[in-house]
Amino acid sequence: xxxxxxxxxxxxxxxxxxxxxxxxxxxxxxxxxxxxxxxxxxxxxxxxxxxxxxxxxxxxxxxxxxxxxxxxxxxxxxxxxxxxxxxxxxxxxxxxxxxxxxxxxxxxxxxxxxxxxxxxxxxxxxxxxxxxxxxxxxxxxxxxxxx
Numbered sequence: 551x552x553x554x555x556x557x558x559x560x561x562x563x564x565x566x567x568x569x570x571x572x573x574x575x576x577x578x579x580x581x582x583x584x585x586x587x588x589x590x591x592x593x594x595x596x597x598x599x600x601x602x603x604x605x606x607x608x609x610x611x612x613x614x615x616x617x618x619x620x621x622x623x624x625x626x627x628x629x630x631x632x633x634x635x636x637x638x639x640x641x642x643x644x645x646x647x648x649x650x651x652x653x654x655x656x657x658x659x660x661x662x663x664x665x666x667x668x669x670x671x672x673x674x675x676x677x678x679x680x681x682x683x684x685x686x687x688x689x690x691x692x693x694x695x696x697x
Contacts, residue, residue, distance in 0.1 A: 551639045551640065551641065551679075552639065552640045552675050552679060553636065553637055553638065553639055553640075554634050554635065554636050554637070554638050554639075554640075554643065554657055554665075554667055555636040555637065556675075557640065557667055557671050557672070557675055558636070558657060558664070558665045558667070560675075561665075561671065564664075564665055566591060566656065566663055566664070566665055566666045567581060567582075567585055567587060567590050567591070568590060568591045568592070568593045568663075569581060569590045569591075569592055569593070569602065569623055570592070570593055570594065570623070571592050571593065571594045571599050571600065571622065571623055571624040571627065572594075572622055572623070572624065573622065573623050574618065574619050574620065574621065574622060574623070575602075575607060575611055575616075575618040575619075575621045575622070575623055575625075575626060576618040576619040577623075578590055578602050578607075578623050579604075579607055579618060582604060588603055588604050588653060588654065588668065589601055589602065589603040589604070589653070589654035589666070589668075590602050590603075590623075591631070591656050591663060591666070592623055592624070592627045598631060598656070598663060599624075599627070599629065600623075600624070600627035600628055600629045600630075600631060601627060601628050601631050601654065601656065602623050602626060602627040602628070603628070603653070603654065605653075606626045606627060606628065607626065610625075610626040611626060631656060632646060632650055632652065632655060633655065633656050633657065633658045634646070634655045634656075634657055634658075634667065635657070635658060635659070636657065636659055636664075640672050640675050640676055640679070643655055643667055643672050644672050644676070647669055647672070653668060653669045654666055654667070654668050654669075655667045655668075
């Protein structure tokens with residue numbers, strides 16, 4: 551079973567983007583668009599105080615007819631951030647994401663933010679694990695040596 555540490559190692563871009571709670575929603579959305587990501591960890595100084603996602607923007611700004619340039623991130627962010635550790639598995643993460651209906655999990659090591667795992671990262675890894683298992687079973691059934 552794959553761990554969060556292994557997923558982070560396989561990701562090409564391991565930078566976790568953050569935004570200040572006092573910054574505008576417009577700047578948050580602009581950064582997400584530039585980096586082609588769906589979430590930012592929200593900080594106040596060095597402290598993690600929340601997470602803001604494209605979904606937050608759609609539901610709390612667009613649908614409520616708020617101005618993104620004058621609305622601070624702190625007003626739309628989710629303040630209760632769920633984190634995972636490096637030793638947790640893809641299944642741990644999927645269970646948490648499914649239960650909490652979320653798509654992004656920040657990764658902490660020793661209380662420090664070191665990465666972000668998305669639902670896409672997990673699905674990709676689970677598919678790879680299943681494909682490997684299928685290939686091994688096919689080799690077993692046919693009696694041919696595994697590659």
